[in-house]
Ligand SMILES: Nc1ncnc2c1ncn2[C@@H]1O[C@H](COP(=O)(O)OP(=O)(O)OP(=O)(O)O)[C@@H](O)[C@H]1O
Protein backbone atom coordinates (compact mmCIF):
# COMPACT_ATOMS: atom_id res chain seq x y z
CA UNK A 232 0.00 0.00 0.00
CA UNK A 233 1.43 3.33 -1.09
CA UNK A 234 1.72 6.20 1.33
CA UNK A 235 -0.03 9.45 0.50
CA UNK A 236 1.85 12.71 1.09
CA UNK A 237 0.18 16.10 0.72
CA UNK A 238 2.12 19.32 0.11
CA UNK A 239 -0.12 21.97 1.54
CA UNK A 240 0.11 25.53 2.84
CA UNK A 241 -3.13 27.48 2.84
CA UNK A 242 -1.36 30.48 1.38
CA UNK A 243 -0.64 30.63 -2.33
CA UNK A 244 2.72 30.94 -4.01
CA UNK A 245 4.84 29.65 -1.14
CA UNK A 246 6.44 26.77 -3.05
CA UNK A 247 4.05 23.79 -2.93
CA UNK A 248 4.45 22.89 -6.59
CA UNK A 249 8.22 23.42 -6.51
CA UNK A 250 8.40 21.23 -3.41
CA UNK A 251 6.03 18.54 -4.75
CA UNK A 252 8.13 18.19 -7.90
CA UNK A 253 11.38 18.13 -5.93
CA UNK A 254 10.11 15.76 -3.28
CA UNK A 255 8.56 13.26 -5.68
CA UNK A 256 11.73 13.27 -7.76
CA UNK A 257 13.83 12.82 -4.63
CA UNK A 258 11.79 9.83 -3.47
CA UNK A 259 12.10 8.27 -6.93
CA UNK A 260 15.86 8.88 -6.90
CA UNK A 261 15.97 6.91 -3.68
CA UNK A 262 14.39 3.96 -5.45
CA UNK A 263 10.74 4.35 -4.48
CA UNK A 264 8.03 4.11 -7.11
CA UNK A 265 6.53 7.56 -6.89
CA UNK A 266 3.69 9.46 -8.55
CA UNK A 267 3.02 13.16 -8.18
CA UNK A 268 -0.55 14.42 -8.71
CA UNK A 269 -1.63 17.96 -9.54
CA UNK A 270 -4.74 18.86 -7.49
CA UNK A 271 -4.76 22.46 -8.69
CA UNK A 272 -7.65 21.95 -11.10
CA UNK A 273 -7.94 24.74 -13.65
CA UNK A 274 -4.43 26.01 -13.00
CA UNK A 275 -2.30 23.16 -14.28
CA UNK A 276 1.36 23.90 -13.54
CA UNK A 277 2.99 20.80 -12.21
CA UNK A 278 3.44 19.56 -15.80
CA UNK A 279 5.58 22.62 -16.60
CA UNK A 280 7.70 22.30 -13.48
CA UNK A 281 8.21 18.61 -14.21
CA UNK A 282 8.92 19.36 -17.87
CA UNK A 283 6.24 17.07 -19.33
CA UNK A 284 3.76 19.70 -20.54
CA UNK A 285 4.02 18.58 -24.14
CA UNK A 286 3.12 15.02 -23.33
CA UNK A 287 -0.22 15.61 -21.57
CA UNK A 288 -3.11 13.86 -23.31
CA UNK A 289 -5.50 12.84 -20.57
CA UNK A 290 -5.65 14.15 -17.03
CA UNK A 291 -6.73 13.40 -13.45
CA UNK A 292 -10.27 14.66 -14.09
CA UNK A 293 -10.64 12.50 -17.22
CA UNK A 294 -9.78 9.50 -15.07
CA UNK A 295 -12.22 10.51 -12.32
CA UNK A 296 -14.96 10.90 -14.93
CA UNK A 297 -14.17 7.56 -16.52
CA UNK A 298 -13.14 9.24 -19.79
CA UNK A 299 -9.67 7.73 -19.69
CA UNK A 300 -7.87 4.92 -17.96
CA UNK A 301 -5.40 5.78 -15.23
CA UNK A 302 -2.61 4.15 -17.23
CA UNK A 303 -3.42 6.45 -20.17
CA UNK A 304 -3.23 9.59 -18.06
CA UNK A 305 -0.04 8.78 -16.15
CA UNK A 306 3.08 10.29 -17.71
CA UNK A 307 6.35 8.49 -17.08
CA UNK A 308 9.24 10.81 -16.35
CA UNK A 309 11.94 10.67 -19.01
CA UNK A 310 14.82 11.16 -16.60
CA UNK A 311 13.90 8.92 -13.69
CA UNK A 312 12.53 5.41 -14.02
CA UNK A 313 10.39 5.21 -10.92
CA UNK A 314 8.64 8.53 -11.38
CA UNK A 315 5.23 9.32 -12.89
CA UNK A 316 3.14 12.46 -13.13
CA UNK A 317 -0.63 12.74 -13.11
CA UNK A 318 -1.46 16.17 -14.51
CA UNK A 319 -4.70 17.99 -13.87
CA UNK A 320 -7.29 19.57 -16.12
CA UNK A 321 -6.86 23.09 -17.36
CA UNK A 322 -10.44 23.60 -18.43
CA UNK A 323 -12.58 22.34 -15.58
CA UNK A 324 -12.96 23.65 -12.08
CA UNK A 325 -12.37 22.17 -8.68
CA UNK A 326 -15.96 20.89 -8.41
CA UNK A 327 -14.84 18.15 -10.78
CA UNK A 328 -12.99 16.62 -7.82
CA UNK A 329 -15.41 14.30 -6.07
CA UNK A 330 -14.37 12.48 -2.95
CA UNK A 331 -15.36 9.11 -4.42
CA UNK A 332 -13.52 9.85 -7.64
CA UNK A 333 -10.36 10.94 -5.88
CA UNK A 334 -10.53 7.93 -3.57
CA UNK A 335 -10.85 5.52 -6.49
CA UNK A 336 -7.81 6.98 -8.26
CA UNK A 337 -5.72 7.03 -5.07
CA UNK A 338 -6.67 3.43 -4.26
CA UNK A 339 -5.63 2.32 -7.68
CA UNK A 340 -2.35 4.25 -7.51
CA UNK A 341 -1.49 2.93 -4.09
CA UNK A 342 -1.40 -0.61 -5.47
CA UNK A 343 1.42 0.28 -7.84
CA UNK A 344 3.30 3.10 -6.14
CA UNK A 345 5.21 3.41 -2.88
CA UNK A 346 4.55 7.13 -2.57
CA UNK A 347 1.78 9.36 -3.91
CA UNK A 348 2.65 13.05 -3.63
CA UNK A 349 -0.35 15.39 -3.84
CA UNK A 350 0.36 18.97 -4.92
CA UNK A 351 -2.40 20.96 -3.22
CA UNK A 352 -3.84 24.20 -4.55
CA UNK A 353 -3.82 27.24 -2.28
CA UNK A 354 -6.75 28.05 -0.03
CA UNK A 355 -8.88 25.85 2.20
CA UNK A 356 -11.64 25.09 -0.26
CA UNK A 357 -12.61 21.99 -2.16
CA UNK A 358 -9.37 21.48 -4.11
CA UNK A 359 -7.19 21.85 -1.03
CA UNK A 360 -9.55 19.74 1.09
CA UNK A 361 -9.51 16.96 -1.48
CA UNK A 362 -5.72 17.04 -1.71
CA UNK A 363 -5.33 16.57 2.04
CA UNK A 364 -8.34 14.38 2.82
CA UNK A 365 -6.72 11.00 2.17
CA UNK A 366 -3.20 11.94 3.29
CA UNK A 367 -1.04 9.84 5.58
CA UNK A 368 1.65 12.50 5.79
CA UNK A 369 1.38 16.25 5.42
CA UNK A 370 4.27 18.49 4.50
CA UNK A 371 3.36 22.03 5.51
CA UNK A 372 5.09 24.38 3.09
CA UNK A 373 5.62 27.71 4.80
CA UNK A 374 7.51 30.92 4.07
CA UNK A 375 9.07 32.84 6.98
CA UNK A 376 6.42 35.52 6.76
CA UNK A 377 3.39 36.34 8.94
CA UNK A 378 0.52 35.50 6.61
CA UNK A 379 2.09 32.25 5.48
CA UNK A 380 2.69 31.11 9.07
CA UNK A 381 -0.86 31.96 10.06
CA UNK A 382 -2.32 30.13 7.06
CA UNK A 383 -0.16 27.11 7.83
CA UNK A 384 -1.68 27.03 11.28
CA UNK A 385 -5.15 27.09 9.74
CA UNK A 386 -4.24 24.15 7.55
CA UNK A 387 -2.93 22.25 10.58
CA UNK A 388 -6.35 22.81 12.14
CA UNK A 389 -8.06 21.51 9.01
CA UNK A 390 -5.82 18.41 8.95
CA UNK A 391 -6.68 17.73 12.57
CA UNK A 392 -10.43 17.96 12.00
CA UNK A 393 -11.34 17.35 8.38
CA UNK A 394 -8.95 14.73 7.05
CA UNK A 395 -10.05 11.13 6.61
CA UNK A 396 -7.80 10.06 9.47
CA UNK A 397 -9.39 12.64 11.76
CA UNK A 398 -12.94 11.82 10.70
CA UNK A 399 -12.45 8.10 11.15
CA UNK A 400 -10.57 8.44 14.42
CA UNK A 401 -7.45 6.82 12.99
CA UNK A 402 -3.86 7.67 13.82
CA UNK A 403 -3.51 11.37 12.92
CA UNK A 404 -1.84 12.56 9.72
CA UNK A 405 1.85 13.17 10.44
CA UNK A 406 2.76 16.83 10.02
CA UNK A 407 6.17 18.22 9.14
CA UNK A 408 7.30 21.72 8.34
CA UNK A 409 9.14 22.60 5.15
CA UNK A 410 10.28 26.19 5.51
CA UNK A 411 10.97 27.53 2.03
CA UNK A 412 12.42 30.72 0.56
CA UNK A 413 14.50 31.19 3.69
CA UNK A 414 17.00 34.02 3.47
CA UNK A 415 19.59 33.64 6.27
CA UNK A 416 21.00 37.10 5.61
CA UNK A 417 17.67 38.81 6.14
CA UNK A 418 17.13 36.66 9.21
CA UNK A 419 20.46 37.82 10.57
CA UNK A 420 19.45 41.43 10.01
CA UNK A 421 16.26 40.83 11.99
CA UNK A 422 14.07 41.32 8.93
CA UNK A 423 12.78 37.78 8.62
CA UNK A 424 11.36 35.24 11.05
CA UNK A 425 13.96 32.70 12.21
CA UNK A 426 13.49 28.94 11.74
CA UNK A 427 13.19 28.64 15.51
CA UNK A 428 10.48 31.32 15.66
CA UNK A 429 8.35 29.52 13.11
CA UNK A 430 8.94 26.17 14.84
CA UNK A 431 7.96 27.62 18.18
CA UNK A 432 4.76 29.05 16.75
CA UNK A 433 3.64 26.10 14.65
CA UNK A 434 5.00 23.44 17.02
CA UNK A 435 5.54 20.69 14.43
CA UNK A 436 8.76 18.87 13.52
CA UNK A 437 11.08 20.43 10.96
CA UNK A 438 11.53 18.49 7.74
CA UNK A 439 13.80 21.02 6.10
CA UNK A 440 14.73 24.59 5.34
CA UNK A 441 14.94 25.46 1.66
CA UNK A 442 16.92 28.64 1.05
CA UNK A 443 15.75 31.38 -1.27
CA UNK A 444 17.61 30.44 -4.40
CA UNK A 445 17.94 31.57 -7.99
CA UNK A 446 18.30 27.93 -8.95
CA UNK A 447 14.54 27.46 -8.46
CA UNK A 448 13.61 29.85 -11.25
CA UNK A 449 16.36 28.49 -13.48
CA UNK A 450 15.10 24.94 -12.94
CA UNK A 451 11.49 25.90 -13.67
CA UNK A 452 12.57 27.65 -16.85
CA UNK A 453 13.80 24.37 -18.25
CA UNK A 454 11.21 22.08 -16.71
CA UNK A 455 13.56 20.31 -14.35
CA UNK A 456 12.75 19.70 -10.68
CA UNK A 457 15.31 21.74 -8.74
CA UNK A 458 16.40 18.70 -6.74
CA UNK A 459 18.17 17.52 -9.91
CA UNK A 460 20.37 20.62 -9.78
CA UNK A 461 22.63 19.03 -7.22
CA UNK A 462 25.08 21.90 -7.29
CA UNK A 463 22.47 24.34 -5.97
CA UNK A 464 21.68 25.09 -2.33
CA UNK A 465 18.00 24.52 -2.91
CA UNK A 466 18.60 21.19 -4.64
CA UNK A 467 20.80 19.97 -1.81
CA UNK A 468 18.33 21.19 0.79
CA UNK A 469 15.55 19.20 -0.90
CA UNK A 470 17.77 16.10 -1.03
CA UNK A 471 18.37 16.47 2.70
CA UNK A 472 14.65 16.93 3.36
CA UNK A 473 13.83 13.74 1.48
CA UNK A 474 16.45 11.85 3.53
CA UNK A 475 14.91 13.18 6.73
CA UNK A 476 11.47 12.17 5.52
CA UNK A 477 12.84 8.65 5.11
CA UNK A 478 13.96 8.72 8.72
CA UNK A 479 17.61 9.65 8.34
CA UNK A 480 19.26 12.06 10.69
CA UNK A 481 20.67 14.84 8.55
CA UNK A 482 21.98 18.11 9.89
CA UNK A 483 20.27 21.29 8.66
CA UNK A 484 22.32 23.32 6.24
CA UNK A 485 21.82 26.75 4.67
CA UNK A 486 20.26 28.24 7.79
CA UNK A 487 23.09 30.67 8.50
CA UNK A 488 24.57 33.18 6.06
CA UNK A 489 27.32 31.77 3.94
CA UNK A 490 30.67 33.37 4.53
CA UNK A 491 31.45 35.29 1.41
CA UNK A 492 34.79 36.48 0.18
CA UNK A 493 35.24 40.12 -0.66
CA UNK A 494 35.20 39.31 -4.33
CA UNK A 495 31.84 37.57 -4.37
CA UNK A 496 30.42 40.20 -2.08
CA UNK A 497 31.39 42.83 -4.61
CA UNK A 498 29.72 40.85 -7.32
CA UNK A 499 26.66 40.29 -5.09
CA UNK A 500 26.29 36.80 -6.37
CA UNK A 501 24.22 34.16 -4.71
CA UNK A 502 23.56 30.60 -5.70
CA UNK B 503 29.40 46.12 10.91
CA UNK B 504 28.87 49.42 9.16
CA UNK B 505 27.48 52.60 10.60
CA UNK B 506 24.30 51.96 8.63
CA UNK B 507 23.61 48.66 10.28
CA UNK B 508 24.03 50.40 13.61
CA UNK B 509 21.17 52.73 12.77
CA UNK B 510 19.14 49.94 11.32
CA UNK B 511 19.27 47.82 14.45
CA UNK B 512 18.20 50.69 16.70
CA UNK B 513 14.41 50.12 16.44
CA UNK B 514 13.02 46.75 17.48
CA UNK B 515 13.73 44.23 14.71
CA UNK B 516 10.65 43.73 12.58
CA UNK B 517 11.03 39.95 12.79
CA UNK B 518 10.58 40.16 16.56
CA UNK B 519 7.38 42.08 16.10
CA UNK B 520 6.22 39.56 13.52
CA UNK B 521 6.72 36.74 15.99
CA UNK B 522 4.89 38.50 18.81
CA UNK B 523 1.94 39.45 16.65
CA UNK B 524 1.66 35.90 15.33
CA UNK B 525 1.79 34.38 18.79
CA UNK B 526 -1.04 36.54 20.00
CA UNK B 527 -3.38 36.22 17.05
CA UNK B 528 -2.81 32.50 16.68
CA UNK B 529 -3.39 31.74 20.33
CA UNK B 530 -6.85 33.21 19.85
CA UNK B 531 -7.52 31.52 16.56
CA UNK B 532 -6.55 28.13 17.95
CA UNK B 533 -8.78 28.56 20.96
CA UNK B 534 -11.63 29.72 18.75
CA UNK B 535 -11.25 26.60 16.64
CA UNK B 536 -11.99 24.23 19.48
CA UNK B 537 -14.27 26.16 21.81
CA UNK B 538 -17.24 28.19 20.62
CA UNK B 539 -16.64 31.90 20.36
CA UNK B 540 -18.73 33.31 23.17
CA UNK B 541 -17.95 36.97 22.60
CA UNK B 542 -20.82 37.77 20.19
CA UNK B 543 -23.34 36.12 22.54
CA UNK B 544 -21.87 37.78 25.58
CA UNK B 545 -22.12 41.13 23.88
CA UNK B 546 -25.76 40.57 22.88
CA UNK B 547 -26.80 39.46 26.32
CA UNK B 548 -25.03 42.36 27.98
CA UNK B 549 -26.83 44.78 25.73
CA UNK B 550 -30.13 43.07 26.46
CA UNK B 551 -29.59 43.50 30.20
CA UNK B 552 -28.74 47.15 29.83
CA UNK B 553 -31.73 47.67 27.55
CA UNK B 554 -33.99 46.37 30.32
CA UNK B 555 -33.18 49.40 32.39
CA UNK B 556 -32.15 52.04 29.93
CA UNK B 557 -33.65 52.96 26.61
CA UNK B 558 -30.56 52.65 24.46
CA UNK B 559 -30.17 53.51 20.84
CA UNK B 560 -28.52 50.55 19.08
CA UNK B 561 -26.76 52.95 16.75
CA UNK B 562 -25.05 54.57 19.68
CA UNK B 563 -23.45 51.43 20.94
CA UNK B 564 -19.81 51.07 20.13
CA UNK B 565 -18.19 47.69 20.51
CA UNK B 566 -14.44 47.25 20.50
CA UNK B 567 -12.49 44.08 20.91
CA UNK B 568 -8.79 43.93 21.50
CA UNK B 569 -7.31 40.48 21.60
CA UNK B 570 -4.20 40.45 23.76
CA UNK B 571 -1.65 37.89 24.86
CA UNK B 572 -2.92 37.02 28.31
CA UNK B 573 -5.80 39.44 28.59
CA UNK B 574 -8.33 40.63 26.04
CA UNK B 575 -10.74 43.49 26.45
CA UNK B 576 -14.27 43.77 25.19
CA UNK B 577 -15.28 47.38 25.43
CA UNK B 578 -18.90 48.50 25.16
CA UNK B 579 -19.40 52.22 24.89
CA UNK B 580 -23.06 53.06 25.25
CA UNK B 581 -24.31 56.56 24.83
CA UNK B 582 -27.13 57.12 27.31
CA UNK B 583 -30.19 59.20 26.40
CA UNK B 584 -29.86 62.85 27.44
CA UNK B 585 -32.59 63.04 30.08
CA UNK B 586 -31.12 60.29 32.15
CA UNK B 587 -27.62 61.58 32.09
CA UNK B 588 -26.12 64.60 33.68
CA UNK B 589 -26.27 67.99 31.98
CA UNK B 590 -23.45 67.82 29.49
CA UNK B 591 -21.49 64.62 30.00
CA UNK B 592 -23.63 62.32 27.92
CA UNK B 593 -21.29 59.52 27.57
CA UNK B 594 -20.70 56.76 30.00
CA UNK B 595 -18.98 53.58 29.37
CA UNK B 596 -19.13 50.07 30.53
CA UNK B 597 -16.06 48.08 29.93
CA UNK B 598 -15.48 44.46 30.33
CA UNK B 599 -12.18 42.71 30.19
CA UNK B 600 -12.36 39.12 29.22
CA UNK B 601 -9.62 36.68 30.10
CA UNK B 602 -7.39 35.66 27.25
CA UNK B 603 -7.53 32.13 26.02
CA UNK B 604 -3.87 31.44 26.25
CA UNK B 605 -0.98 33.56 27.34
CA UNK B 606 1.28 34.07 24.41
CA UNK B 607 2.99 37.38 24.99
CA UNK B 608 5.68 37.96 27.53
CA UNK B 609 4.53 39.19 30.88
CA UNK B 610 5.56 42.58 32.08
CA UNK B 611 5.66 44.23 28.68
CA UNK B 612 4.43 47.63 29.77
CA UNK B 613 4.08 48.94 26.28
CA UNK B 614 1.46 46.34 25.46
CA UNK B 615 -1.62 48.38 24.51
CA UNK B 616 -3.85 45.50 25.55
CA UNK B 617 -2.72 45.73 29.13
CA UNK B 618 -3.30 49.44 29.17
CA UNK B 619 -6.82 48.83 27.97
CA UNK B 620 -7.32 46.29 30.72
CA UNK B 621 -6.07 48.82 33.26
CA UNK B 622 -8.54 51.28 31.84
CA UNK B 623 -11.30 48.78 32.37
CA UNK B 624 -10.48 48.62 36.05
CA UNK B 625 -10.37 52.34 36.64
CA UNK B 626 -13.67 52.67 34.85
CA UNK B 627 -15.20 50.33 37.35
CA UNK B 628 -15.75 47.63 34.78
CA UNK B 629 -15.53 43.95 35.29
CA UNK B 630 -12.20 42.31 34.89
CA UNK B 631 -11.65 38.63 34.71
CA UNK B 632 -8.41 36.77 34.35
CA UNK B 633 -7.76 33.15 33.94
N1 LIG C 1 13.37 28.36 -2.61
C1 LIG C 1 12.95 29.26 -3.52
N2 LIG C 1 13.75 30.26 -3.93
C2 LIG C 1 13.34 31.15 -4.85
N3 LIG C 1 12.14 31.13 -5.44
C3 LIG C 1 11.29 30.15 -5.09
C4 LIG C 1 11.63 29.17 -4.12
N4 LIG C 1 10.57 28.32 -3.98
C5 LIG C 1 9.62 28.76 -4.81
N5 LIG C 1 10.04 29.85 -5.51
C6 LIG C 1 9.28 30.62 -6.51
O1 LIG C 1 8.05 31.00 -5.94
C7 LIG C 1 7.02 30.97 -6.91
C8 LIG C 1 5.87 30.11 -6.42
O2 LIG C 1 6.30 28.77 -6.31
P1 LIG C 1 5.29 27.58 -6.49
O3 LIG C 1 4.56 27.68 -7.79
O4 LIG C 1 6.03 26.32 -6.22
O5 LIG C 1 4.29 27.89 -5.30
P2 LIG C 1 2.86 27.23 -5.00
O6 LIG C 1 2.74 27.19 -3.51
O7 LIG C 1 2.73 25.94 -5.72
O8 LIG C 1 1.87 28.31 -5.62
P3 LIG C 1 0.28 28.14 -5.82
O9 LIG C 1 -0.33 28.36 -4.47
O10 LIG C 1 -0.07 29.20 -6.80
O11 LIG C 1 0.04 26.75 -6.33
C9 LIG C 1 7.65 30.44 -8.18
O12 LIG C 1 7.93 31.52 -9.02
C10 LIG C 1 8.91 29.78 -7.72
O13 LIG C 1 9.92 29.83 -8.71
Ligand SMILES: [Mg+2]
Nearest residue numbers: 247248271276
Ligand atom coordinates in the same frame (compact mmCIF):
# COMPACT_ATOMS: atom_id res chain seq x y z
MG1 LIG D 1 1.16 25.25 -7.05
